[in-house]
Amino acid sequence: MKYQAVIGLEVHAELSTKSKIYCSCSTSFGAPINTHTCPVCTGMPGALPVLNKQVVHYAAKMGKATGCTVNQLCKADRKNYFYPDLPKAYQISQFDVPICENGEVFFYVDGEKKSCRLERIHFEEDAGKLLHDEIDGTVVDFNRCGVPLIEMVTKPDLHSSAEAKEFLEMIKTTLSYLDICDCKMEEGSIRCDVNVSIRPEGSEELGTRVEMKNINTFSGAVRAIDYEIARQIEVVENGGEIQQETRRWDDVKLKNTVMRTKEDAQDYRYFPDPDLIAVEISDEWMRQIESEIPELPISRYERYLNEYGMTAMEARLISDSFAKAELLDAAARQVKPKAAANWILSDISKYLNDKGVELPDTKLTADKLVDLVKLIEAGTISGNAGKKVLPSMFETDETVEAIVGRMGLKQVSDEGAILAIVQDVIAKNEKAVADFKAGKNVTGFLVGQCMKASKGQGNPQIINKLIAQELAKL
Ligand code: ADP
Numbered sequence: 001m002k003y004q005a006v007i008g009l010e011v012h013a014e015l016s017t018k019s020k021i022y023c024s025c026s027t028s029f030g031a032p033i034n035t036h037t038c039p040v041c042t043g044m045p046g047a048l049p050v051l052n053k054q055v056v057h058y059a060a061k062m063g064k065a066t067g068c069t070v071n072q073l074c075k076a077d078r079k080n081y082f083y084p085d086l087p088k089a090y091q092i093s094q095f096d097v098p099i100c101e102n103g104e105v106f107f108y109v110d111g112e113k114k115s116c117r118l119e120r121i122h123f124e125e126d127a128g129k130l131l132h133d134e135i136d137g138t139v140v141d142f143n144r145c146g147v148p149l150i151e152m153v154t155k156p157d158l159h160s161s162a163e164a165k166e167f168l169e170m171i172k173t174t175l176s177y178l179d180i181c182d183c184k185m186e187e188g189s190i191r192c193d194v195n196v197s198i199r200p201e202g203s204e205e206l207g208t209r210v211e212m213k214n215i216n217t218f219s220g221a222v223r224a225i226d227y228e229i230a231r232q233i234e235v236v237e238n239g240g241e242i243q244q245e246t247r248r249w250d251d252v253k254l255k256n257t258v259m260r261t262k263e264d265a266q267d268y269r270y271f272p273d274p275d276l277i278a279v280e281i282s283d284e285w286m287r288q289i290e291s292e293i294p295e296l297p298i299s300r301y302e303r304y305l306n307e308y309g310m311t312a313m314e315a316r317l318i319s320d321s322f323a324k325a326e327l328l329d330a331a332a333r334q335v336k337p338k339a340a341a342n343w344i345l346s347d348i349s350k351y352l353n354d355k356g357v358e359l360p361d362t363k364l365t366a367d368k369l370v371d372l373v374k375l376i377e378a379g380t381i382s383g384n385a386g387k388k389v390l391p392s393m394f395e396t397d398e399t400v401e402a403i404v405g406r407m408g409l410k411q412v413s414d415e416g417a418i419l420a421i422v423q424d425v426i427a428k429n430e431k432a433v434a435d436f437k438a439g440k441n442v443t444g445f446l447v448g449q450c451m452k453a454s455k456g457q458g459n460p461q462i463i464n465k466l467i468a469q470e471l472a473k474l
């Protein structure tokens with residue numbers, strides 16, 4: 001029998017607020033353990049939470065960017081469970097009225113446009129971290145307690161690990177465009193739970209699902225999904241039945257094992273947090289949030305393909321980075337998009353990679369890129385000289401013209417000056433002249449000599465033309 005896989009994801013993203021969701025402790029990563037804590041985030045009796053407004057702002061922004069309805073009146077609920085990384089023994093989350101509902105995320109898989117609906121986005125607090133140490137045993141670090149998260153829950157719309165990966169990539173790119181999450185995968189800033197079931201191909205009914213929690217890389221999610229699909233098919237093919245359960249994915253051993261049978265919502269004894277009041281987002285605040293949403297990655301990607309004539313790979317490389325996309329679009333208002341894109345895809349990306357810096361932390365601007373492209377188009381500098389100018393464009397406030405001048409890279413296009421060089425080179429290279437008379441092609445060699453004589457500044461087109469002219473006279 002043929003099967004179709006059905007996948008739903010619950011994606012957690014840490015919001016990049018300075019302070020935690022219900023107290024003023026710092027959210028910064030990597031501090032000595034239990035130094036970013038206070039009575040609120042460690043759940044001391046009597047301590048009272050106060051909601052961080054920025055969390056609401058960021059969550060609603062993500063909702064708007066993913067086509068959700070934002071519930072301008074929502075509330076916080078307690079989700080009760082016991083685990084050593086949760087000192088209050090409940091997590092403040094949202095239950096029946098999440099901040100955002102009914103969205104849809106679009107993405108491409110092998111050139112085909114797909115979408116996945118979002119059931120909801122809610123905000124909640126992160127839990128602490130258990131650190132397992134061979135000598136000290138297990139230590140609990142509460143620094144992460146109360147770090148704000150949004151959880152994005154999809155409908156079971158995905159049907160392969162490739163679709164899941166592209167969906168996750170699009171969520172990540174969107175978070176970075178909105179500047180609401182640092183997206184540092186290695187610091188656990190984005191984690192997901194994957195839910196997998198299978199059904200006979202053509203069937204509309206959902207099969208029993210298995211959940212794997214807390215996967216912190218997208219490639220890990222792909223491996224976990226592929227493994228689980230294969231495992232379920234094998235169970236069913238052997239006459240077995242899938243149990244609804246939570247399984248732990250081991251990304252080293254590349255297999256999963258049963259953790260627990262599935263808990264129900266009622267096991268969490270959700271109820272409204274009596275220490276917090278309802279959250280209200282005014283119309284004016286909503287307008288502010290909407291005004292901060294830039295053109296989104298998929299729209300830029302499509303525009304780069306259709307309007308700028310870029311390849312899928314080029315369009316993806318630039319639209320994946322908000323800073324590069326902004327640079328391209330600003331430059332494209334003044335020069336050919338392709339010319340600007342080529343610089344961004346090649347030398348600009350290489351510089352950023354080599355130096356390990358981000359574009360906004362450098363001094364490169366769209367205006368400088370425009371100047372560079374124009375100087376090359378006008379023949380004032382060669383493309384090669386452009387490459388030499390680039391580092392200073394990142395590092396100094398000088399204009400491109402000033403850098404060109406300082407480095408002596410201005411191309412000589414004055415025909416009189418070049419003619420003198422060409423005649424001199426021909427006079428000094430008797431062997432080349434003899435070769436030429438014997439029917440050999442010596443143009444390449446002579447151009448090289450002239451470039452050398454002009455310290456690389458002679459305009460190659462003019463040199464070529466004048467060499468042909470002078471050789472013809474021989
Ligand atoms: P819970 O809150 O108990 O984790 P939900 O019903 O909210 O359960 O679903 C959580 C996730 O599981 C959602 O992303 C949803 O799309 C996905 N899901 C639900 N049923 C299935 C199924 N049969 N197969 C695959 N995924 C599923």
Ligand code: MG
Nearest residue numbers: 010193195211
């Ligand atoms: Mg779940």
Ligand code: ZN
Nearest residue numbers: 023025038041
């Ligand atoms: Zn605190």
